[in-house]
Amino acid sequence: MAKKKYSIKDIANELNISITTVSFILNGKAKENRISEKLTKKVLDYVKKVGYKPNQLAQSLRTGKSKIIVFMVEDISNPFFSNIARNIESKAHENDYKIIYCSTDNKKEKAQELIRLFKGRHVDGYIITPTEGMEEDINMLLSEKIPVVLFDRYFPEVETSYVGINNYQAAKDANNYLIGKGYKNIGLVTLKSAQTQMTDRMDGYLDALIESDLRPVVKEVDYDNFNSDGIIRDIEKFIVTNDQLDAIFFTTNYLTISGLKAIKRLKRSIPEDLAIVAFDDNVLFSLFDPPITALVQPIEDLSKNLMEIILPQLKGNMDIVKKELPATLLKRASTN
Amino acid sequence: MAKKKYSIKDIANELNISITTVSFILNGKAKENRISEKLTKKVLDYVKKVGYKPNQLAQSLRTGKSKIIVFMVEDISNPFFSNIARNIESKAHENDYKIIYCSTDNKKEKAQELIRLFKGRHVDGYIITPTEGMEEDINMLLSEKIPVVLFDRYFPEVETSYVGINNYQAAKDANNYLIGKGYKNIGLVTLKSAQTQMTDRMDGYLDALIESDLRPVVKEVDYDNFNSDGIIRDIEKFIVTNDQLDAIFFTTNYLTISGLKAIKRLKRSIPEDLAIVAFDDNVLFSLFDPPITALVQPIEDLSKNLMEIILPQLKGNMDIVKKELPATLLKRASTN
Known part of the structure; x- marks a missing residue:
């Protein structure tokens, strides 16, 4: 009863x-x-x-505190984001905060709608993987002194706290590693995107090749194609029409998986016909035949920094802190 | 401005x-x-x-409606749950609802804390992957006429709406398929759990073997060991001490991945030394060498049913609806 x-x-x-x-x-x-x-x-x-x-709702109306942090990711079904979410969640728990997450689908309208939704419900702070065009929304939160930390990508013209990896250096290192291994025709498969994490990865690739007098060969894929077969066929076509390629650098996990499917369909051998480097590891890459060389983002450390930066903000210290962490190149047989 | x-x-x-x-x-x-x-x-x-x-918070105090559905999963970093989350989210969006998700870590205390948190904030409904021991919490929500749909597992003694797959039949079919292929010493690697989805998978395995006069060989792994190396070593030991095994049925995705690592360490060949069936597909299983046979849960259809059941409840029609969907056995070379 x-x-x-x-x-x-x-x-x-x-x-x-x-x-x-x-x-x-x-x-x-x-x-x-x-x-x-x-x-x-x-x-x-x-x-x-x-x-x-x-009544907690009435209480948070009164105190303005909810002990809730919102984590807006691009797509929760991307293992990189879901692993970060899981990690942040346990760290928040230790600090008596709850995390609720949601996906923006990388669509500005959806992200804005979500911010409106949460603003009306007194969440205490935001960790946001911003979509393109969200500058004003971020500025609005900042002007209202609401704790915000951007994650994974940022807006160069908006002064905010940020945690991510050094995408430029990671991409450059990976391509210099390929060049050092003797690969001379390295292709890039990336997303069509103006977001910093993507442009930095492309710049790292371009600079590595240009500094070694190699010719870049770039394929940019539309994000909207994502779950369709179209992207696999796009990559197949890219490989077939650029027959000189001896290696490919994929800038995201999903692009790597689509690329692996394309290479399998074309019956090319890794690394004999094509060497492969993936941005972001996958729990199965080490079990692959051959195991896939990958740039590993430090999930534990990224999550730790996100919490360490947002916690003081939640207590009123609105200092802006930016953290760029290094990625690690896990060298496996796909680049032998 | x-x-x-x-x-x-x-x-x-x-x-x-x-x-x-x-x-x-x-x-x-x-x-x-x-x-x-x-x-x-x-x-x-x-x-x-x-x-x-x-002010939406004040408004929801007044109207009691927030247009928010909470989706409590066991672990958002499990691709099965994160894919369902992504799918439900887009379906909710079409119906002008928002989904926020959170993970229980399969811990009762955390789940109860989350329910308390959300109850104080007027969310409209819950889709819950319950932990063990949450019967009272679910009954409390039901007694207050709050829309609740259980997902993936249920409590036989609590009359609730539910969406999941027919775990018993799926497991039985997969093992009968192995038996039909001529495998005679089929092991089971599963979680130590009293939850329905797990006991049903085990029962399906046991009945298939017993009906064919085969001897079950079962390894139950502790969930708490999950991210450690311990589980891989446990499975290695299981394989070594049961040298007669010619096939293994893994009841979860993570167990399969740990099992694949164990088999790789032991340098056994799939399927020559050991055939493998996984519960839940993985985006990389089809690319594996050999590709891994898997029971595929109908993610799209599960999500669709969850929304179709919770939407009328959100409009006040509290009829209890239960849906059990079939899984599909994707036959690949790991069971040749």
């Missing part, structure tokens, strides 16, 4: 004191309102005894 | 009418309060013109 549900009014009635007094005590404002310690203890003990639970 | 923020009071002042009238109109209660259509239109036009946005 359900317990009787106590309201502040019930408590005030039963203890024969005013509602205001009970409310002050429950909101930790007894002292500043000169309520005696004895009465405070009496009320708190009674509240505990009857199992009174304040 | 930010727009001036209008309150209901501002609107009432500028139109020279009462706050109550504005409030009735904005809450769709003009007619029942005998407010003229002309005045209603005037207020709505004005609200649109100045871009007034109601």
Whole structure:
């Protein structure tokens, strides 16, 4: 059977004191309102005894604090984001915060709608993987002194806290590694995107090749094609029409998987016909035949930094902190 | 520059009418309060013109509706759950609902804390992958007429809406397929769990073997070991000490991946030394050498059914609906 549900009014009635007094005590404002310690203890003990639970929604209207952080990712079904989500969630838990996540699908309208939704519900802070064109929305949150940390990509013209990896250096290192291995015709398969994480990866590739006097060969794929077979056929065509290629650098996990499917269809051998480097590891890449060389993002460390940057902001210290972490190249047989 | 923020009071002042009238109109209660259509239109036009946005938190306190559905999964970094999340999210979006997700880590305390958190914030409904021991929490939601659909597993003694697959039949079919292929010593690697999805998978395996007069050989792994190397070593030991095994049925995706690592370490060949069937497909299983035979859960169809069952509940029709969908056995070379 359900317990009787106590309201502040019930408590005030039963203890024969005013509602205001009970409310002050429950909101930790007894002292500043000169309520005696004895009465405070009496009320708190009674509240505990009857199992009174304040209405959290009303409470967060009053205090403006919800202990909730929103984590907006591009796509929760991308293992990189879902692993970060899982990691942040356990770190938030340790700090008595809850994380709720949602996906933007990399669509500005959806992201804006979600921010509106959460703004109306008093969440305490945001970790956002922004879509293109969200500059104003981020600026709005910042101007209202709402804690925001951008993740994975940022806007050079918006001064915000940010955590991500050094995409330029990671891409450059991976391609220099291929060049050092003797590969001379290295293709790039990437997303058509103006976002920093993507342009940086492309720039790292381009600079590595140009500095070694090699000719870049670039295939940019539309994000919208994503779950379709079209992307696999696009990559097949790219490989067939660029028959000189001896290696391919894929800038995302999904592109790598589509690329592996394309290479399998074309019956090319890895690494004999084509060497492969993937951006982002996958739990199965090490088991592949041959195992796939991958740039590994430091998921644990990224999550740790995100929490370390947002926690002081949640306590009112709005310093802007930017962290760029290195990725690690896991050398496996796909680049032998 | 930010727009001036209008309150209901501002609107009432500028139109020279009462706050109550504005409030009735904005809450769709003009007619029942005998407010003229002309005045209603005037207020709505004005609200649109100045871009007034109601405080959604206050609004949901008033209306009790938030247009938010919570999806509690076991672990968002499990691709099965993150793919379902992604799918439900886009279906909810089409119906003007938002999904927020969170992970229980399969821990009862965390799940209960999350329910408390959301209950205080007026979410409209729940899709829950319950942990063990949550019967009372589910009953409490049901007794308060809050829409709840259980997913993936259920409590036989709690009468709730539910969507999942026919785990018993799927497991039985997969093992009968192995038996038909001539395998005679089929091992089971599963989680130590009393949850229905797990006990049903084990029962399907046991019945298939027993009906064919074969001897079951079962290894149960602790969920807590999950991310450690311990589980791989456990499976290695299981394989070595049961040298008669010619096939293994893994009841989850992660167990399969750990199993593949164990088999690789032991340098056994698939399927020559050991045939493999995985519960849940993985985007890379088809690219494996050899490709891995897997029971595929109908993600699209599961998501569709979850939404079709929860939507009428959100509109007040609390009929209990249960849906058990079939899984499909994708036969690949790991069971040749």
